[in-house]
Amino acid sequence: MDFSYNISASYQDNFDRGPQLGAVPExxxxxxxxFLGQKVSSPLGIAAGLLPNAKWISGYAARGWDLLTYKTVRSKARECYPVPNWVFVDADAGEGPVYATNDLPEDPSQISSAVCFGMPSMDPSFWREDIATSKNSLSEGQRLIVSVVASPEADWSAAQVAEDYAKCAAWAAEAGADVVxxxxxxxxxxxxxxQVYMDVELADSVTKAVRSAIGQTRLLLKVGGVSRYRFTTVISEGSSGSG
Ligand SMILES: Cc1cc2nc3c(=O)[nH]c(=O)nc-3n(C[C@H](O)[C@H](O)[C@H](O)COP(=O)(O)O)c2cc1C
Structure with missing residues (x-):
């Protein structure tokens, strides 16, 4: 099987080389x-992760993906964790550990993988321009989503975290993101x-700050799974007035 991302190479190598894809089909x-009130040619998209720069965005856009998410960016540069960042895993259904494997099922839809990149980011001076380049590479009916995150220090207040999210969001919108x-x-x-999604008050402050920083640009919030137990606890804590 051929893959566009070489999991044996570093993130930077993959970033620089761009996706390894075949000829552009008709x-x-x-x-x-x-999609969020905007017309798109298809609902076929790529979630945050595979597309770290304009080479990747334009490569997939040319091959018919219409909702393209620019991999998460930060307000300052952040290195990627060392290789391996992405491995195939033998993930049978159920709880418990999974193990890296090179023994892949023939049916690609049966392949599972695990990642650990640590949300690397180029400096904003790079990505603000590269997002504009990405946007210019899209055709009518294609939309660019830009994923943003804060880079908090241990002693930051919620307001500082919100401000850092909002700064990235404003730059992404200014650079041409259709959706932040x-x-x-x-x-x-x-x-x-x-873990912002697990902290209701923090999520509320961040969302308000981001919303007011991006004008009319659409906003998506990416959250993780919440167990039923946890959800019930939060609701009942809220209703007892503990906040
Ligand atoms: C190579 C790779 C890199 C990823 N990087 C990011 C990222 O930068 N930001 C993010 O929000 N999610 C990232 N993700 C998570 C995906 O957006 C998605 O939430 C995850 O793969 C689960 O969806 P799936 O089960 O359809 O793969 C990454 C996933 C992969 C496979």
Whole structure:
């Protein structure tokens, strides 16, 4: 099987080289769909992760993906964790550990993988321009979503976290994002930005700050799973007035 991302190479190598994709096929015209009130040619999209720069965005856009998410960016540069960042895993259904494997099922839809990149980011001086380049590479009927996250220090207040999210969101919107996606959940960082969705008050402050920083630009909030137990606890704590 051929893959566009080389999991044995570093993130930077993949970033620089761009996706390894075959020739651009002739695309038949699709219908018209609506996404957040905007017309798109298809509902076929790529979630935050695979597309870290304009080479990747334009490569997939040319091959018919219409909702393209620019991999999460920060207000300052952040290195990627060392390789391996992405492995295939033998993930049978159920709880418990999964193990890396190179023994892949023939049916690609049966392949599972696990990632650990740590949400690397180029400096804003790079990505603000690169988002504009990405946007210019899209055709009518394609939309660019830009994922943003804060980079809090341990002693930051909620207001500082919100301000950092809002700064990235404003730059993303200014650069041409059709939709800003605030990333509230990343299981492979240990600092506050990986868990915003679990803190109702913080999520509320961040969302208000981001909303008011991006004018009319659409906003998506990316959250993680909440167990039923946890959900019930939060609701009942809220109703007893503990906040
Ligand atoms: C290579 C890779 C990199 C990722 N990087 C990000 C990221 O930068 N920001 C983010 O919000 N999610 C990131 N993700 C998570 C995906 O957006 C998605 O939430 C996750 O893969 C679960 O969806 P799935 O089960 O359809 O794969 C990444 C996933 C992959 C596979």
């Amino acid at each position: 695309l038949s015209s699709t219908g018209s769909f609506e 996606e605030a990333n509230y959940s990343c299981p492979n960082v240990c600092s506050a930005e990986g």
